[in-house]
Amino acid sequence: MTTTIGWDIGGAHVKAARVEAGRLVAVTQRACAPHLGLAHLEAPIRDTLAELGPADRHRITMTAELSDAFVDRTQGVVSVAAIAAREIAAGEILFYAGARGFVARAEVAQAARAIASANWRASAELVAQHCAEALLIDMGSTTTDLVPIRKGAVAALGETDAERLAQGELAYAGFSRGAPQAYTSRAPVAGRWTLLVNESFASMADVRRVLGDLPEGDSRADLSPTADGRPKTVAAASARLSRLVGEDRLGDAQARAFADYLARAQLRVIEDQIALLDSRNAFSPAAPVVGAGVGRDLVARLVMAQGRAYRDFADFLDAPAALAAAAGDCAPAASLALLRLES
Incomplete structure (x- = not known):
């Protein structure tokens, strides 16, 4: 064997x-x-x-x-x-x-x-x-790969990271690692647009945890330490996110709304890459999106909201x-x- x-x-x-x-x-x-x-x-x-x-x-x-x-x-x-x-x-x-x-x-x-x-x-x-025929979208902890497949073969134009970034086939938009403020410089907080603090106070894992996409105790998609060394709980994640808008602690509802805005800002980056690939006919319109990586549940939600077929x-x-x-x-x-x- x-x-x-x-x-x-x-x-x-x-x-x-x-x-x-x-x-x-x-x-x-x-x-x-x-x-x-x-x-x-x-x-x-x-x-x-x-x-x-x-x-x-x-x-x-x-x-x-x-x-x-x-x-x-x-x-x-x-x-x-x-x-x-x-x-x-x-x-x-x-x-x-x-x-x-x-x-x-x-x-x-x-x-x-x-x-x-x-x-x-x-x-x-x-x-x-x-x-x-497919579009593979692998959302890992740090990056998202978008790879068109045509006629049973990989149809990517880029090979290196630099080429793939330029072709829309790689996005530094991951499920748990990376800074939330990488995707937007401001967010609506308590009825006002608030500029985000550009410091390493929080990660996308905190966004996922506040939204419930990364349950407490689930280390499968979050093996990295937290930004402040404190626990991987909803309360601690909310406090870390609050620092991005200069607060010690946002209320629960406001923290969730803030996290939701940050998550959608990140997903817009991936949506934009899909649109870029679509604009060059990189994959068949009828082709399914194949989701991989720890963030593939988010990929599934995104592409099904666009009316596209999805496979895992x-x-x-x-x-x-x-x-x-x-x-x-x-x-x-x-x-x-x-x-x-x-x-």
């Missing part, structure tokens, strides 16, 4: 999925923080391998090269590849280089540009094997419902373990 582990090594999370004989059997994720020192990347990889066990094959994609632990992406790719190879050690280890497929470690430096932040394409390739990434996975849902949160890792690509 052949066993494969797909890895998505990011700057905030290490995600991995194990496949045995072509069937998904386990998915896991851990927080990481390479910007605090590379030991904060090595340990989560080591712990993930200990949880999932050894495998015949390891397929690795990454975004951790973006960490400011590295002077540039090439150094980051080479360093992350070296860490992964050292910590995993046993089994065949290959790195995902986007449209080029998989490359061995000896080719990593030469293929660094293609390897860097190519995780979005792994998910899109898997969707394309199941759905000939988990629909394409042969696994029990709970496991498929977990894999939907970690779509690139699960996709790498399952993809039928030439090595």
